[in-house]
Amino acid sequence: MKIEQIYTGCLAQGAYYIESDGEVAIIDPLRETQQYVDKANKENAKIKYIFETHFHADFVSGHVDLAKKTGAKIVFGPGAETEYDIHAAKDNEEFKLGNITIKVLHTPGHTLESSTYLLIDENGKEHAIFSGDTLFLGDVGRPDLAIKSDLTKEDLAAMLYDSLRNKIMTLPDDVIVYPAHGAGSACGKNLSKETIGILGEQKKTNYALRENMTKDEFVKEVLDGIAPPPQYFAKNAMMNKVGYDNFETVLKKGDRPLNPDVFEATANNEDALVLDVRTQKEFVEGHIPNSIFIGINGGFAPWVGALITDLKQPILLVTPEGREKETVTRLSRVGYDNTLGYLEGGITAWENAGKDIETITSLSVNEFYKDFKSKNINILDVRKDGEYASEHLQGDNVQHFALDYINDNMNAIDKNKTYYVHCAGGYRSVIAASILKARGFNNLIDIAGGFGAIKATDLPITDFVCPTTL
Structure with a gap:
């Protein structure tokens, strides 16, 4: 049995590669899925299942593309409805993966379909949980992100209380916890910098798992201090529910060099936003008029999601040399699929073409x-x-x-x-x-x-x- 956490720092997100006897499951994959295919091929293994812990709001998952590439079955928790083919699992349903078993624990609260996947090893031992946004290290998922639900955040918080106590806290203390996010995610308030933990330690230290906590106390503490979700959360959740454009197509369209004249004409003709992702020092010293700065070296994708309100907004890029493809990829992770190209030669080429530069x-x-x-x-x-x-x-x-x-x-x-x-x-x-x-x-x-x-x-x-x- 092999378990690998594939952690992406800029999203504070953990995807998981699980392999047993030549069969692979991927949990909560990133938008760019070829990495999982390559990893399985290298191990001479086949991807059998794609498990989604819930409809993610903070990033666009790669489940749809990965299923098309591999023929793997997409599995969501009970009640999930999509516009593409999935298996909506039943509570406690089990899936065989080589010599191990993945058991679905329906844990609503963060969202209605939220589920935790319990890994039972070759010896029948409850080995680990992939808890999605139900349980983080140091925190639990925010209960205000359900898509088109009549339930209040208080209702969902009460569900989360029951899920944690009836499904998670009853598991052995030595069970390993693999959450979907770490510190920096807006899906919780006070996530740990650690990305892998032990359930027994969480029972001792996580405020939301306090043994003598009443449901009313839990609801109050979980909701206290939650800022409104970023505007892109609901839009990303809907993309994960209805599907999206193929990632390779998005990358090919966006990873396109444009000389200064074509870049300028495209910006004008397409009403495109010029997004400058260099360092803040470089931007203040000289940038294209009316361009927006969001540096690739900071919290790039979440800030793009918070500040650019239209996912379909045409975008042109000014990037550090060699980071064009990375920038298009990171935009696509939060649903911005309409990148039209980048400035070939960067700001130097723009200046050499005699075009205007502004400073701050x-x-x-x-x-x-x-x-x-x-x-x-x-x-x-x-x-x-x-x-x-x-x-x-x-x-x-x-x-x-x-x-x-x-x-x-x-x-x-x-x-x-x-x-x-x-x-x-x-x-x-x-x-x-x-x-x-x-x-x-x-x-x-x-x-x-x-x-x-x-x-x-x-x-x-x-x-x-x-x-x-x-």
Whole structure:
């Protein structure tokens, strides 16, 4: 028996490759599926099953493509309905894989069809669970993502309480826990940085598995401090339910070099968004007018999903050399399949073609310190609500809204005023400045290093502990 976790850091997502006696199961595969086919071929094994723990909201799974490539059966939990062929399993149904057994434990709560897959080894021992978003290390899945359900989040949280206590906590303490996500995922509040754990340890340390916890206490604690889900979550869940375009087709369309003239013409003719994924330093020093920055080296895919509201939006890319295919791939993982190509030769080719370049003023924290002390300046803090509540700069001219909700808050600031924009470290502030600049806010100054650098000064900071961190 072989179990391999295939973890993707930018999505904080774990897919799983399970093999026994020449037969393979893949659990929660990524959008790009050839890696699983290649791995099975290398082991002279055949992919028999594709198990989905639920309709994922934070990424587009590769189950549809993988089934077409391999003929493997897609298995969802009880009640799942799709527009493609699946096997909707019954609770406690068992699937033979070589010398081992995969048993379906229906664990609704995160979503209605959510299921945990229990692996029973060659000796009949309950060896591991693949818990999806039902149980994380340190947390449990948010209960507010069910597709088109009349149930409230309180109803789903109550279901999750029962699922955990009746299906998960009754298992032996030495069962290995393989969750779908780790720290950084928006599918829970306080996920551990660890990605593999032991059930007994979770029973001791995970607040949601507290032995004497009542259902009312569980519902209250699970729902406390949950921020609204990113706008793309429901759209990705629907893609996972109804199907999507073949990944290789999406990649071929997007991984296409365009010279500056063709790039510019395509942007104009297709009403395409120019997405610049280089570093924030490179972007502020020179970028294509009206382009948006979301750096590939940061939390790229989740920020794209949070900020670009139309999954069908035509996109043109400015990328670091050699990372074009990676960028198209990572966009497709969250459902952005309409990439039309990338700027061949990058920003240097654009400049050499005599085309316009714009910049954003970026000040060091020392320069900002001088302006703060000598001028009555306007400051825009785009960190998350919990970060701001915990500590922020004092002053009547300090404004805040989280970058996640920038599209809903532009009317809160004045295009005629100059704003010094900061986040925690400098990545999100440049994203915010690029979006605002593209919408006609031209008087923007980025604070390099963000609040982390500001804290090293003696500027006045409101400092208190926020009861919940979003």
